[in-house]
Amino acid sequence: MPLPSISEPELAAAAGALRIMLVDDDALRLQQVELALVAAGYTVVVRLATADDLLSAVRRCSPDVILIDVDAPSRDTLESLNRIHAACPRPIVMFADEGDQETIRRAVRAGVSAYIVDGLAAQRLKPILDVAIARFHEYQAMRRELDDARTRLADRRDIERAKGLLMQRRQLNENEAHEMLRRMSMDRALKLGDAARALISAAEML
């Protein structure tokens, strides 16, 4: 693990100037992984979306490591290079070190897979993969927070609308309307926001 006191050139030397190729359709996640790798002293030589022509990119940029979204359809294309290929003399293999099944499991669960080119030693890949896994996790958490925030906002809006409907149609005050909505949601085992949306769509149908 490099200590904070180590200078940048030293970091780069530790990283051994490995050339990394990133393939991801999620532009924002790709950018964050790249920033993290560059901060750790690595060189990202090429960034691609998954539908781009992977084979010519590999030929053109000769990366040492390819990090790619686990679910990218073009992974199957990449795997066809794992035997020596006439057009691409450096074999690419899936990183699957028997001694490090745990890293692989963590990577697949986080959504990233790694290919090493031309027999790169597994211990040189591990720190790169760790950076990518951490960023994929962070990104996932960020997305979840964003989704949660959106849901909370939508809930607040719909609950207000549903209460408004109840107040108007049943001549209730705000507290009574809220209490009625709360009871509806408990009776139907729904979240308050979902109960509100059910009520709104029922009202729209009438």
Next chain:
Amino acid sequence: MPEFDLPAGDMPEKPCLRLGLMPLADAAPIVVAQARGYFARHGLDVEIAVERAWAAVRDKVATGVLDAAQMLAPMPLAATLGLDGVRTPMLTAMTLSLNGNAIVVSEDLHARMCAFCEEVGGADEQPKSKALVWARALKRLIDFERRSGKPAPVFAHVYPYSTHHYELRYWLAAGGIQPDRDLNLIVVPPPQAVAQLESGRIDGFCVGAPWGEVAERRGVGRRIVSKYQIWNNSPEKVLGVTQAWAALFPRTHLALVAALIEANRWLDQPGNRAEAARLLSEEHYLEAPSACVRDALSCKAADADFGPGLVFHAGAAGFPWRSQARWFLTQMQRWNHLRTDINSNAVTAAVYRPDLFRSAAAMVGVATPAVDEKVEGVHAGNWTLAGSPSAITMGADRFLDHRVFEPAAGRNVIALR
């Protein structure tokens, strides 16, 4: 929730499962088992995950993100042998489908090949299969164009250890083409194959249904050869799990296979294919024109030479024949994808598990063959095989070149190379 009461000792150890499939017409068994409640009837609560790459299917099964998945028939062999890099022992207890793939060429290549068809088709006294004529025409065309300095054609398949890859190579070689020298073979994900054919990046492909139908309907390519023509009623997709998973959850595994056998029995009853196509399209498992999905599942081939399309149950379709596993191993060796000094008896026995299929089939009253291997390639039409509890009507099993594959002989009668 299970609809009937299983004795407590028979309940699956792991009732909640994640099952992976690829968006193809032959994902029907899993979709049907879910929609018609066969999984539930066997005490299983299944969540279906639609995957986008075979490599992802393999990784997720290997790491336990998925419990089981639809795989290409050679995949559990490649994973167990470590050919794909992951080296996770896997097995299959059931073949999920037969037939269905097609070799498709661009309109342009089709026209160029046609110019040579008459020459190679008319030269023989015996009428040859159309599939063989096409392969020979391609060989002549490649030789002719090479002399004028034209680049070799590019053909795509779907995965290094795929049925498509070995079928394509078998067909090319039958026409005298050396796949590693005479043309370029690459991998293209099936949903992208039609667009790449249209753009001219590839000249042909071998992919599963309904993508051949889609290419034809869009007018960008033509199906010239079917998987059936290369090897009649040969295995296509299988149910793959890790050997570790199968050992931990034996009852769950049998319940899963039994439910899928029921789905496949339903799929092969007349009149049910249209409903299956509707399920695949409407539930958005498969983003292809619904007319093409319907054509692929109802096996409406425009050309009778293509033979029957997808088969799920008839002729002991689900039985994981060890002779067929051996055939895949010999093809891997033929093309230098696998060393020749492996113990193929041990690999075949560990990965293809007809014994498990028999146990599951007995749970749902389906007859199974009494033997684990058969001579492949000897039957041109229907034949009868001894089975338990009753005899089974089997379909044709011929190869394109009429060779016979005799696994019991201890060596491969198909000449390597």
